[in-house]
Amino acid sequence: MNRAHTKKVTLLVLIFNLTVVNLSTKIHNITLKNPVMTASGTFGYGEEFADFIDLSRLGGIIVKGTTGERRQGNPYPRMAETPSGMLNAVGLQNVGVETFCREVYPRIKDIDTKIFVNVSGSSIEEYCHVAEMIDELDNIPGIELNISCPNVKKGGMGFGTNPDMAAQVVRAVRQVYHKTLIVKLTPNVTSVVDIAKAVEQAGADSVSLINTLLGMAIDVERQRPYLSTITGGLSGPCVKPVAVRMVWQVAHAVQIPVVGLGGISTAADALEFLMAGAKAIEVGTANFLDPTVTVKIVEGLEDYCQRHHIDDINDIIGII
Template sequence: MGKLDLSVNIGGLELKNPVMTASGTFGYGEEFADFYDINDLGGILVKGTTLNHREGNPYPRMAETPSGMLNAVGLQNKGVDYFVKHINPGLLGLRTAVLVNVNGSTIEEYVKTAQIVNELDNIPAIELNISCPNVKEGGMAFGVSPKQAEAVVKAVREVYKKTLIVKLSPNVTDIAEIARVAEASGADGVSLINTLLGMAIDAEKQRPILSTITGGLSGPAVKPIALRMVWQVAQAVKIPVIGMGGIMTATDAIEFLLAGATAIQVGTANFVEPTAAIDILHGIEEYMSRHGIESVQDIIGALKY
């Protein structure tokens, strides 16, 4: 066998391999640099970035659940200007794709944040998180309504000139419909799934565990749902799909690729095992060698019926 080809393309964004880290689970990358060379990954997604400084939600805002975890961190970050001045200079030397996860409470906030990130030469793409509550529309998430999803993606597409990936909420009746709307509105790719809405209760205290009562469920518990949604969306759109949701091992990642994902993101696994993402990459390489597969493209969407 020749050299393995793990390269993939997400709407013009060239990745050396399909393994990325999920936003909010990998900090700004440097937190994991002691464990392995993060340049070996296909890409990293820095934590959610908003126009203005956000404190996030009150504690407690994380809870362990069977086969997963709930989080209600609330997009704590110091805002996009702080990111540009203080964080981004430390990312300039990285030899892997660095993507910024962009969030907002209004369309205007999304647009302004995307405009600022558009000017950063070293950031080739953004991931637009449309699971945020729209404060002007009564708090319903942008990604739950096709009309709202269309409005925010179109507005950002007008000002953002590089690769635009839209992160989809699974808390919808038909995720394929929202994916088609994102595609029609100018998205170069979609990533899914974001967390599922869940809650945890302390029976002895008879109180919710999270300060916000409900939070986002991630980890192995959500994987079968994530896999199904990725498979559905990959059938529904022509743009690339990035799959995530409970990917803990290389086998999990390969299942997502077989279901139609062009790339994957490792999230909750980073909290359990800091080397999870690189371990998964090595496992994909081992799988390809074992099966005599030279190009990862031969696995993508190769599910047999």
């Protein structure tokens, strides 16, 4: 919280006799100033949004999926709008871990929020290599291990759809990575609970869910798929009920903290995930529609707690 904001809050508390609300939550041993984080791949490295919001208002930023080598991603077109949602097939375009550490990290390391790196790969060795390099960065307190990207041919979701494979990659990364390890799960499975339990067993400190739902859309005029890759990942408000359900199921099945995401665009959406058991949430696609939406959600959570006389947001986490 910046000084001006603290002052404003203090003033309001004095004038209106409001409750001081604690929005701070914990993921493993990391304290977030509030539960609102940004989802990987929807917020760049944070810098893209600095014109619009004070990044220090956020609980956390999860930066773009990072791989061992620089990746070009899939060919254009790699986006299609669908009812209350969109399909993407970006395919992990990123600068690669070395450039990230050398060029991007120095630019973003002093942003006053918790910065996580989403770690991706095509092989266990690649995941470990990236995690090891990120482990060296002082101001990155954790990683989000992406075993759920639906848009890459090798690896990605392949690791996240099988409990044994998921456990294997988590165990390997756990050996080389010493800080908070969040594992991002795919919804494209028969039982997300089985995967969540497997990665918990393998040493994950937290799980985040859901990554995008595998989908497809066809341009009937041109008689061909909209995406160059035919299929892609569905995100946006349309996936939210699926995500809330999965977060609720997983939160009841594991001991480690759950981070919820999938279609969150308002404070009420965020509250659904918190009540379903998420200790923190990530805002994704909504950043594209309104680059200030994350701060509006933080303010909305504060307002909700005021209205309901809740002085600690943790009191409503997992009440369902």
